[in-house]
Amino acid sequence: MPEDQAGNSARRRAPFGARLRAAMDARGPLCVGIDPHPGLLAAWGLNDDAAGLEHFSLTVLEAVGERAAALKPQVALFERHGSAGIAVLEKLLAACAESDVLTIADAKRGDIGSTMAAYADAWLREGSPLAADSVTLSPYLGYESLRPALDLAAATGRGVFVLGLTSNPEGASVQHVGGDRSVAARIVDAVAAENAGELPLGSTGLVVGATVGTALADLGIDLEAANAPILAPGLGAQGATGRDLQSTFGGAYRNVLATSSREILQAGPDKASLQAAAERTLEGLPRA
Numbered sequence: 001m002p003e004d005q006a007g008n009s010a011r012r013r014a015p016f017g018a019r020l021r022a023a024m025d026a027r028g029p030l031c032v033g034i035d036p037h038p039g040l041l042a043a044w045g046l047n048d049d050a051a052g053l054e055h056f057s058l059t060v061l062e063a064v065g066e067r068a069a070a071l072k073p074q075v076a077l078f079e080r081h082g083s084a085g086i087a088v089l090e091k092l093l094a095a096c097a098e099s100d101v102l103t104i105a106d107a108k109r110g111d112i113g114s115t116m117a118a119y120a121d122a123w124l125r126e127g128s129p130l131a132a133d134s135v136t137l138s139p140y141l142g143y144e145s146l147r148p149a150l151d152l153a154a155a156t157g158r159g160v161f162v163l164g165l166t167s168n169p170e171g172a173s174v175q176h177v178g179g180d181r182s183v184a185a186r187i188v189d190a191v192a193a194e195n196a197g198e199l200p201l202g203s204t205g206l207v208v209g210a211t212v213g214t215a216l217a218d219l220g221i222d223l224e225a226a227n228a229p230i231l232a233p234g235l236g237a238q239g240a241t242g243r244d245l246q247s248t249f250g251g252a253y254r255n256v257l258a259t260s261s262r263e264i265l266q267a268g269p270d271k272a273s274l275q276a277a278a279e280r281t282l283e284g285l286p287r288a
């Protein structure tokens with residue numbers, strides 16, 4: 001198999017944006033977050049250890065993998081178990097790949113370019129034990145510092161989600177700075193340039209919280225023009241509803257992948273109850 005400059009096998013899969021578009025069209029726009037909080041492990045009758053983590057994660061995959069366009073393991077909740085937790089994450093990512101379920105590793109990585117190359121290698125390189133279909137990235141060391149990850153994702157048919165406007169109230173103190181040329185607007189412009197001409201959808205995604213209210217309009221941000229998959233956290237536990245998504249995202253709503261973790265996970269450990277919770281969330285998402 002031909003190798004590219006980074007020593008990776010040449011792309012064999014369709015670009016991430018096309019694969020995500022197909023999954024959203026077939027299954028609907030729901031991403032289920034796998035966030036094994038200690039309180040949830042306890043509520044499921046599991047120990048707060050690697051065995052509990054593994055049971056929890058694989059149960060979520062089995063219960064909702066076929067109904068979700070993607071699953072999003074929250075890396076922090078695996079890291080808190082040390083190397084044993086990371087081994088569980090590797091197992092989960094491999095099991096998702098085997099079941100044809102797209103993954104978003106929610107690692108929120110960002111660093112100077114040379115270190116970024118190592119993060120890219122971990123999450124996006126062909127054959128890496130932690131390779132996912134996509135990874136979340138923080139652009140606050142400068143958008144171009146993410147270049148090694150953007151390039152490796154493009155070379156391997158994988159994707160990234162760059163933080164734009166986050167769902168937490170503190171985000172505005174950084175992301176809204178700059179008025180009509182706000183930090184967030186500049187990130188969206190950079191992502192739009194990345195995705196120009198990519199059909200049916202770019203592979204460089206954005207994270208925009210379902211809770212941001214009128215911020216997009218206030219900051220003059222045109223998300224539709226970004227041609228980007230939009231990961232929208234904030235449903236359920238953080239208070240946003242499906243209707244909020246539609247009014248917040250307007251014409252870009254068709255590219256929104258709504259993600260919910262705790263509200264669905266608290267329905268476990270019973271698989272049928274987890275499935276019902278995912279269905280309820282999907283039903284609450286207006287059709288694009």
Ligand SMILES: O=C(O)c1cc(=O)[nH]c(=O)n1[C@@H]1O[C@H](COP(=O)(O)O)[C@@H](O)[C@H]1O
Pocket residue numbers: 033035074106136165166167168207208209231233234235236237238259260261262263
């Ligand atoms: O990148 C994310 O997924 C993310 C970005 C953001 O702006 N807000 C946000 O809540 N998240 C993540 O989305 C998940 C939300 O979980 P719930 O509030 O339980 O649905 C957590 O894993 C967060 O880390």
